[in-house]
Amino acid sequence: MIDDSRPIFMQIAQMIENDIVDGVLSEEAQVPSTNEFAAFHRINPATAAKGVNRLVDDGILYKKRGIGMFVATGSRAILVGRRREDFYEQFVRPLAREARKLGIDAEQLLAMMARESATDVDHAIVTEKEGAL
Amino acid sequence: MSAIVNATYPTLNRNAGHRAMGVARMQLINKWTFLGIPAVIIAGAFLFSAVIWALIPDSVEVKYSGAGQAVMWYFFGLGIQSLTLSFPFSQGLSVSRRNFFLGTVGLFTVLAAAVSALYVVLGIIEKATNGWGLQGQMFAIEWVAEKSWFIQWFFYFVLMMFLFLLGFWAATVYKRWQTTGVLVMTLSAAVLLVGAVALITLQDWWPAVGTWIVALTPLTLGALAFVLVLVLGVAAYLTLRRATP
Amino acid sequence: MSIPIVQVQNLSRRYRDVTALDGVNLSLEQDKIYGLLGRNGAGKTTLMSILTAQGFASSGDVQVFGEHPYENEKVLSRICFIRESQKYPDDFKPVHAFKAAALFYKNWDEAMALTLAEEFQLPMKRRIKKLSRGQLSAVGVIIGLASRAELTFFDEPYLGLDAVARQLFYDRLLTDYAQFPRTIVLSSHLIDEVANLLEHVIIIDKGRILIDDDAENIRGSAINVAGTGARAESFAAGRTIVHRENVGALVSLTIEGTLSPAERREAQELGLEVSPVSLQQFVIRKTLDAGAPLERASTGAAPVKTAGTPTRTGARR
Numbered sequence: 195m196i197d198d199s200r201p202i203f204m205q206i207a208q209m210i211e212n213d214i215v216d217g218v219l220s221e222e223a224q225v226p227s228t229n230e231f232a233a234f235h236r237i238n239p240a241t242a243a244k245g246v247n248r249l250v251d252d253g254i255l256y257k258k259r260g261i262g263m264f265v266a267t268g269s270r271a272i273l274v275g276r277r278r279e280d281f282y283e284q285f286v287r288p289l290a291r292e293a294r295k296l297g298i299d300a301e302q303l304l305a306m307m308a309r310e311s312a313t314d315v316d317h318a319i320v321t322e323k324e325g326a327l
Numbered sequence: 328m329s330a331i332v333n334a335t336y337p338t339l340n341r342n343a344g345h346r347a348m349g350v351a352r353m354q355l356i357n358k359w360t361f362l363g364i365p366a367v368i369i370a371g372a373f374l375f376s377a378v379i380w381a382l383i384p385d386s387v388e389v390k391y392s393g394a395g396q397a398v399m400w401y402f403f404g405l406g407i408q409s410l411t412l413s414f415p416f417s418q419g420l421s422v423s424r425r426n427f428f429l430g431t432v433g434l435f436t437v438l439a440a441a442v443s444a445l446y447v448v449l450g451i452i453e454k455a456t457n458g459w460g461l462q463g464q465m466f467a468i469e470w471v472a473e474k475s476w477f478i479q480w481f482f483y484f485v486l487m488m489f490l491f492l493l494g495f496w497a498a499t500v501y502k503r504w505q506t507t508g509v510l511v512m513t514l515s516a517a518v519l520l521v522g523a524v525a526l527i528t529l530q531d532w533w534p535a536v537g538t539w540i541v542a543l544t545p546l547t548l549g550a551l552a553f554v555l556v557l558v559l560g561v562a563a564y565l566t567l568r569r570a571t572p
Numbered sequence: 573m574s575i576p577i578v579q580v581q582n583l584s585r586r587y588r589d590v591t592a593l594d595g596v597n598l599s600l601e602q603d604k605i606y607g608l609l610g611r612n613g614a615g616k617t618t619l620m621s622i623l624t625a626q627g628f629a630s631s632g633d634v635q636v637f638g639e640h641p642y643e644n645e646k647v648l649s650r651i652c653f654i655r656e657s658q659k660y661p662d663d664f665k666p667v668h669a670f671k672a673a674a675l676f677y678k679n680w681d682e683a684m685a686l687t688l689a690e691e692f693q694l695p696m697k698r699r700i701k702k703l704s705r706g707q708l709s710a711v712g713v714i715i716g717l718a719s720r721a722e723l724t725f726f727d728e729p730y731l732g733l734d735a736v737a738r739q740l741f742y743d744r745l746l747t748d749y750a751q752f753p754r755t756i757v758l759s760s761h762l763i764d765e766v767a768n769l770l771e772h773v774i775i776i777d778k779g780r781i782l783i784d785d786d787a788e789n790i791r792g793s794a795i796n797v798a799g800t801g802a803r804a805e806s807f808a809a810g811r812t813i814v815h816r817e818n819v820g821a822l823v824s825l826t827i828e829g830t831l832s833p834a835e836r837r838e839a840q841e842l843g844l845e846v847s848p849v850s851l852q853q854f855v856i857r858k859t860l861d862a863g864a865p866l867e868r869a870s871t872g873a874a875p876v877k878t879a880g881t882p883t884r885t886g887a888r889r
Contacts, residue, residue, distance in 0.1 A: 196768060199848035201788040229750035236742055237768045238605055239750050241788060283833060291841070346645055349675040356668045357661070408662070415659040416669075418626045420676045421648040421721075568643075571627050572659070 202237050206245030215273050225263040350430025365398050372397045380461035392465040402487050406494025415572035424567050435491050443483035447476050471545045482545040485552045496563035503570045575602040583632030585618050592618040594779040603753040607770035609763050609855055615779040616759045620725045624653040652721035654712035656728040660700040666711050667696045679720035688714045691740055705732030713741050725757045763852035777859040794854055798824040799844035815857035826857050
């Protein structure tokens with residue numbers, strides 16, 4: 195949920211983006227109102243509005259006057275594209291650094307990645323069990 | 328800048344004048360303080376006196392009871408009380424000091440007028456019924472009751488106003504300057520009194536004062552007290568103007 | 573949008589031996605939620621008292637809705653300020669207090685007051701002087717909310733309220749504010765709890781305004797870097813250090829500004845732990861350090877530390 199690391203409006207914007215990428219909010223779906231965001235996350239409505247408006251300025255959401263905010267067509271593709279660009283910085287680099295620390299070389303790392311991809315389905319079940327425990 | 332702000336906010340003066348009335352209504356929200364307790368005191372004092380009158384053998388000519396004063400002393404306490412706690416609360420509800428004063432003193436003025444009228448009426452009944460059939464004397468105090476009804480009413484009214492405002496002002500002084508203020512106030516009153524006595528003694532005015540006191544009528548005493556009431560009222564208001572809750 | 577409804581210029585309040593407010597300049601805009609934050613005795617209540625004409629200034633000027641509020645019903649009728657230590661008539665019960673409030677606030681919402689009283693489980697027929705601290709706070713909170721005054725002050729509204737009741741207050745405040753926008757000032761020394769509700773933050777300490785900024789600007793305006801002394805120090809070199817804490821060989825530095833992804837990576841590679849600074853931590857550091865230089869000079873201990881003055885500070889070393 196909301197944390198202290200960054201301005202809240204950025205976190206709100208990111209939550210909406212996440213929901214679009216995950217498909218929770220499909221394109222052309224209506225986004226909750228700023229007051230709903232504010233009430234749900236217990237944050238200032240002006241702050242919530244700032245987060246939503248940022249996505250409007252970005253073209254991810256659009257306003258229908260008197261009705262509300264909607265997810266723009268094509269926004270998911272834009273967001274996924276951006277996230278792919280960030281993927282290397284955000285995930286691959288720290289992964290490689292940690293691997294180096296533990297003496298895992300590139301080949302072993304690749305093997306691990308392959309194994310992970312293959313057991314993707316099993317993995318989901320395992321985590322579910324762990325969660326239940 | 329302020330011009331812009333004023334333009335954006337239309338003045339909402341609609342209820343400003345009624346806020347003094349609001350204060351009066353606020354003081355009446357709990358009916359006991361201004362109405363219930365005085366009524367109980369008057370009724371209680373009367374019944375208590377009546378029981379005593381009935382117990383005293385009828386050989387005595389007039390059975391005087393000072394219980395009529397009881398409610399007056401309550402009004403002194405009411406003056407204190409209606410300030411100490413109602414004033415801070417009214418400040419919390421954004422009432423100006425002026426409207427608090429007008430509402431509270433205005434309400435008491437009406438109450439004092441009504442109770443005074445009641446005393447006059449009860450006095451007339453008392454005389455007409457030979458002291459409630461018990462030779463009692465509580466409302467028709469000799470020195471006052473022989474005067475016209477208006478002078479009687481005026482005398483009671485001024486007395487009640489005086490006691491209420493004295494309490495109200497003392498409480499305001501306390502609110503503003505705490506114990507020091509009340510101390511200074513009582514000390515100055517004492518100094519004034521002692522000074523007056525000293526002056527009278529030094530100037531050998533006692534005989535003159537004596538004749539003056541004997542010559543006092545309810546009307547002259549009432550008029551004098553009325554001047555005091557006005558002074559107290561103004562003093563209380565001026566003190567309240569800078570008091571904080 | 574940004575219409576100033578309160579303007580304070582060079583406001584000071586001196587008591588015999590204490591300066592409660594010291595040259596305060598301030599402006600509050602319409603329909604925002606403000607946090608007036610600071611330690612007990614910092615001057616919060618004094619400031620609010622003067623803004624509502626319950627108290628008096630020693631010098632300086634105050635304008636509310638464009639006019640001076642003193643004895644000004646036109647201004648006062650649009651303000652609600654139930655203080656933390658609010659006194660009620662001795663014989664009053666909550667039901668009486670609400671009736672009284674209804675007499676003076678033209679937007680008073682009786683239904684809302686009753687609903688809130690039920691939600692706060694407030695005994696409406698018990699004398700106010702017999703209520704618990706939390707119930708007393710609830711009376712003030714309900715008057716503040718149901719009055720719907722254009723300028724409403726809440727003075728440490730959560731005192732004695734349990735977690736459920738506090739959350740209830742914040743929720744009701746947000747939903748009602750969304751429906752009826754107005755200017756709200758939340759005075760508080762428990763900062764984390766109200767931080768997310770605020771649009772603008774005013775931090776007051778020893779009668780002076782330390783910070784007056786958008787909450788969002790403050791959030792993420794500082795960051796904590798912790799690690800071995802030399803590494804952390806070299807990483808922070810050239811930055812404004814708001815606060816420094818030494819634990820053995822480890823040092824924790826609060827530095828102003830944000831880190832770029834590259835800098836974040838650099839910190840990680842140095843083995844430094846980077847963590848966010850909450851508004852509360854930020855305020856504590858600012859207020860602690862504002863008083864620190866003097867204390868340190870007198871004890872003559874510890875290295876020179878950055879002084880947190882109201883404006884930007886430079887790292888001294």
